[in-house]
Amino acid sequence: MGEREWKQALFAYVNQYNRSEVNGVPQPDEYLEVGQRMERAARAARLEQWYSERDAVPLRSETRAKPIRIVQDTPDEAVVDVQLHVRLFYEKGGMTHREDRIERERLTFTREGEAWQVTRIERDPAERKPAGGEVPFEQASFNQGGSLPLLNRGVLGFGSSARPSRYRREEAAAYADQWWDSFNPEFEAFDVDCTNYISQCLFAGGAPIHYTGKRESGWWYKGRVAGRELWSYSWAVSNSLERYLGSSSWGLTAEQVSRPEQLMLGDVIFYDWDGDGTFQHSTVVTAFDAGGMPLVNAHTVSSRHRYWDYKNSYAWTDNTVYRFYHIADYF
The missing domain is CATH 3.90.1720.10 (endopeptidase domain like (from Nostoc punctiforme))
Incomplete structure (x- = not known):
């Protein structure tokens, strides 16, 4: 796939992503698997309710996409790891607030006729992974006259x-x-x-x-x-x-x-x-x-x-x- 075609498809995806963050409407997803379409619809409904409960009004979303790894690149399919820096602006109480977050997604682009479409979105919510897995913990007694901190x-x-x-x-x-x-x-x-x-x-x-x-x-x-x-x-x-x-x-x-x-x-x-x-x-x-x-x-x-x-x-x-x-x- 030519680089220009790939970037055009990603650009369209980011524009759709920004709209979904603000108006609560899921991105066009007719090419996605059923499970992913359901997940996106549920999240869109949750975001709409979330803003309402907070008395907040979403204003705009500005997302910068940065390809960080091309996993696969063939004439009919490309799999790309993408970093998304999302800047979300919303109004509450007469004040404009800005939230930033940096997420990663693996996007699969597939040729559909003359156009390219996102046909799979893979996310692995890293926040769900506890560092170190299950580890023991005890609250040890501490003698103030004992060992001193070793961190400089x-x-x-x-x-x-x-x-x-x-x-x-x-x-x-x-x-x-x-x-x-x-x-x-x-x-x-x-x-x-x-x-x-x-x-x-x-x-x-x-x-x-x-x-x-x-x-x-x-x-x-x-x-x-x-x-x-x-x-x-x-x-x-x-x-x-x-x-x-x-x-x-x-x-x-x-x-x-x-x-x-x-x-x-x-x-x-x-x-x-x-x-x-x-x-x-x-x-x-x-x-x-x-x-x-x-x-x-x-x-x-x-x-x-x-x-x-x-x-x-x-x-x-x-x-x-x-x-x-x-x-x-x-x-």
Whole structure:
């Protein structure tokens, strides 16, 4: 297939994608499989209800498509991995808000006569994958006179102090905005990076390391040394960080609250997509909409100022359970 033909088909797909994000009407899908048509129709209906419940009005969607890999290219079919940077603008309470997210899709283009059509869309909602899979976790006791944190606090330009310090919420949110679509080279980057990113944000806000030397306890990070992964599960795994925040009584502590309206900048939300008690995704609060509801940042599917409930995510289900943590003001 000629490059121009392929780009024309992708351009048409992106235009349709933008319209579906704003007006709730599914993209033309007569060439798609039945299951995919049903999924798209259900999501379109959910988005329409979602905006209505929020008293928000979608204004426009601007999506940039970047081909990142051509998997197959024949005269009659092409399979292409595409990165979509979606910028969604909506109005609420007289204010215009912007949400960014970066998603990936595998598109199959098939020749239909003289034209090319998208005949298959493959998505693998990365937010549904917990980093590290199922890992053990225990809240180990911690002796303040014992081992010291081994992470160099100079990485982020902070000095060390044994005195209680304030959680710098604005700095946690600023760090989240700085690195929402890229990786700080001072840290490991993971395919499922959401909790590693959240831990960095907490640390940027001044949260103290709880070093135990055991991966299944504490909250700490040293990096990769001689091929060994030297960080706690709670640093990089959503379910482990949720359990850590729910039980920690020293250093980084938090209070579980019942409503998103109770959250502040730098607070954390966990997502259990299946309602089975295992949290697979985490986000950090970085802003608020005109109604005072949290907007969040995340990695894995890189997102900036996204509405907290994630109902526009392909990972979301009717069984989704949230857990809200208000980080302590002082450590």
